[in-house]
Amino acid sequence: MSTTVAITNLMNYKTKDLDETTLRQLYKNMLKPRLIEEKMLILLRQGKISKWFSGIGQEAISVGVTMALQSSEYILPMHRNLGVFTTREIPLFRLFCQWQGKASGFTKGRDRSFHFGTQEYNIVGMISHLGPQLGVADGIALASKLKNKNQVTAVFTGEGGTSEGDFHEALNVASVWQLPVMFCVENNGYGLSTPTNEQYYCKDIADRGLGYGMESHIIDGNNIIEVFSKVNALAESIRKNPRPVLLEFKTFRMRGHEEASGTKYVPQELMDEWAAKDPIENYRSYLKSESLLTDEQDEAFHAEIKAEIDAALDAANAEEKINPIETNELSDVYKDFDYQNFDELKNTQELRFIDAISEGLKQSMEQHDDLVIMGQDIAEYGGVFKITEGFVEKFGKDRVRNTPICESAIVEAGMGLSIAGIKSVVEMQFADFVSSGFNPIVNYLAKSHYRWSQNADVVVRMPCGAGVAAGPFHSQTNEAWFTKTPGLKVVYPAFPKDAKGLLVTAINDPNPVLFFEHKALYRSIRQEVPTNYYSIPLGEAALLKEGADVTIITYGAGVHWALETLENNPNIQADLIDLRSLQPLDTNAIYNSVKKTGRAIILQEDSMFGGIASDISALIMEHCFEYLDAPVKRVASMETPIPFINQLEEQYLAKSKFESALQELLNY
Known part of the structure; x- marks a missing residue:
């Protein structure tokens, strides 16, 4: 008890500008992700979920930042920011379905944990590469600025993620364009097992703000009042005066990078030191010492949240496993595009x-x-x-x-x-x-x-x-x-x-x-x-010449090489297909022509191995084999990088090889 009281005093909760309802809500919003995590750790041990990235000990940051932002403002969290999702009041049923790979989750079983976003709650989840979400936040903030919305975008990363080039690029762009972004760095001491002294050499990550001409702050990430109050004040300021701000939250990760990692690499005295700084335990003690939270209220909060967790888990468990339907998977790769044709006019x-x-x-x-x-x-x-x-x-x-x-x-x-x-x-x-x-x-x-x-x-x-x-x-x-x-x-x-x-x-x-x-x-x-605004649909090849001898399939500069070759060889009667679009690919145009001519040659400027000509060749072999009178021919540039001087470049390019390859195919 004495340790908790001492740390409580060290945390210096300055609550004079906050009403009792807000003070209790901060506590309840931290308690909810903690109780969910404790339940998840049990389920993980029981083999009912596959993986878990714990944010225990870091709840004050997620909750404080989220409560400081307006619900219409975007947040881009990481995998330890459960408090962002719960504070935005995402139904627990959907979160549990997400973690179990059920259809009622946010990714239909296609991704796990916190790798998802939701426009309904203005949350954009991470990808495993970490860094890209920082630049995505720039884009969202740019849109806000262009639309004069006076909104803030908050994006999270860890101290490990600040070593990525994306961190530098995103902060530099945000600074040059003066974008209303809060870059929230959760410095929890370790990137997986690598301590901070092996990750960066400056004293504080916040020091990097100087290099971008950017305002920066260091915040006690375990002090919910400090987090909420400072972020709230900054958010109000940024809405009036758009600019980026770098925030370094000092905190600690009390569990492994993910549960399988463990924490053996962390000295026990460091674990003990940070355990005494637990954001929830200390804040609870403070609220009770100030008569802002009674034991009965605390018990009621626990009971209410646990009941919500149990009910949501029961509902998620009851949902059937996803039934794989191939057409559903394929149809969701692209957003539906209702192509609108704009006709060409005569001028x-x-x-x-x-x-x-x-x-x-x-x-x-x-x-x-x-x-x-x-x-x-x-x-x-x-x-x-x-x-x-x-x-x-x-x-x-x-x-x-x-x-x-x-x-x-x-x-x-x-x-x-x-x-x-x-x-x-x-x-x-x-x-x-x-x-x-x-x-x-x-x-x-x-x-x-x-x-x-x-x-x-x-x-x-x-x-x-x-x-x-x-x-x-x-x-x-x-x-x-x-x-x-x-x-x-x-x-x-x-x-x-x-x-x-x-x-x-x-x-x-x-x-x-x-x-x-x-x-x-x-x-x-x-x-x-x-001269007018007109459109051409993607995925429709152009048949530039028609003939019965051979099908020539190409695109880009290769089209002009093929045209020149046919002009120099007027005896060759060829179907010349300009693909125009490689994805989607007009396979019908290819198959119909090959079935007519019985011969196919594919010309690409790229080097041969792994090029698109190989895939087109395979498609022809699979779908038109019985119509072929000769093997499918591929013509490509040399298997070297592209040289500079023109003699070497001409030798490199497929153009010089095409005519002889075409004649060879016709003479097969």
């Missing part, structure tokens, strides 16, 4: 490929009056290829946003904008640079709708391809990185007219689209293009 003008993209982007900005474009140097400079030249003057810097060099954070910000109901286009300066933003594309944008029905309304523009002597880091055509990722759509036009119409559709589509634009085509290919 046309001759445009280069690059100008058609610029016009499609500009008309989309006019069509969607809150569409945001983000990328490096895209504002006053107009982008390195000048596609957005003049956009700032027409649409303003709120919607045409220069970004720091931070591909991950900007993709993540696009995800956040989508959560808040705003479309975005993210320009990669070169498609090669997408590797720096790969994680949020394939793990966040691609999977969110399948996991918890949250679409990613983001188009990532990808200037790609060789033939311009740009070398290994500015010449890749890396579409195969994404065609194999369920949840992404991949578009790759070869002509100006297609580029404009497909870009319009990609922006209208509520799903994430990787839009590849071949740099060598930008200023070399011209075509008559309708």
Whole structure:
């Protein structure tokens, strides 16, 4: 008892500005996740749940932050923030169903623990990679700022997560754009088993705020009054004066990283020290010492919460296990897209490929009056290829946003904008640079709708391809990185007219689209293009030439290589298919043609192994084998990085190999 009293005094509960109802509610809101966790630990030992990440000892942070925010403001919690979910009053039945993988959970059994979000409660859950949610918070906060909502977004991470590059990128963007975000770092001493002295070298994580010109605070994470009062005051201030704030909550994790990890790596004296600082025990003692909580009230709180837990568990246990239905799983990978056709009108003008993209982007900005474009140097400079030249003057810097060099954070910000109901286009300066933003594309944008029905309304523009002597880091055509990722759509036009119409559709589509634009085509290919706003559906290939000898399947620059080859060989009568869209893929166009010609050759600029030509070849073999008069032929570039000097680049490219490969197939 003496230890508890001493620590209570150390915690220095300053409650003079808080009414009795709030003081008791803070206690009750902390008690609820604690009692749930105690029950979960029993169920874990009984084998009734598979895994548990405990937040015991950290409840004051989740509860204090959540109570300080308005219910309409977004919170992005981690796996130890059960108190966020319970304070937002999510029904326990649904939480238990989520943890048991039942249909009434939030992910329909597709993900576990706290890897989910819910628009109903304005909560956006984590993914295991931790860092991306920081940039997503930037996007949500940007939407709030653009819509003048005067709202705060709070995002959680642990001290271990601050070592990720996403942390730096997100804080830097938030600072440059002065976004109303509270970055809440729960410094609980250990990243799994790695202590803080092996994770960072500064004294306090809050010190990092200086590097971003950002206000920062250190808060006693075990003192519920300090957490609530300081966060509440900061939230009110940020709503009036939007800006990011870095908050470091000093706390401790009393259980293992997850239960299987244990805590043997923690010195016992440290465990004892923090056990004496338990946020619930100390606050309960304080309330009772101030006659703000009676034993009867405390017992009633316990009884009420335990009854709610038991009833919700009984209901969750009674729910049937999920019955796997393949069509349900496949239909939820993408958000339904009710394609709206905008017809081409008669008025046309001759445009280069690059100008058609610029016009499609500009008309989309006019069509969607809150569409945001983000990328490096895209504002006053107009982008390195000048596609957005003049956009700032027409649409303003709120919607045409220069970004720091931070591909991950900007993709993540696009995800956040989508959560808040705003479309975005993210320009990669070169498609090669997408590797720096790969994680949020394939793990966040691609999977969110399948996991918890949250679409990613983001188009990532990808200037790609060789033939311009740009070398290994500015010449890749890396579409195969994404065609194999369920949840992404991949578009790759070869002509100006297609580029404009497909870009319009990609922006209208509520799903994430990787839009590849071949740099060598930008200023070399011209075509008559309708001047109006029009659309072309994704997943429909174009049959450019018809013939009975062979089916040529290609896309991007390969289309022009094939056209040149056929012009040089007028005796070859070929079906030439321009795929235009790689995901979805027009398999009917491929199969119908191959069944007619009996021969197929697939041309891609990418190197051979693992490219999309391999999958198309396999599909033809599986679905058209009995119609084939020869093996399916694939033609691709060399299995090397892309060289710089033109003699080596020409040798590298598939263009130089295509004609002989085509003749070889015809002579089989």
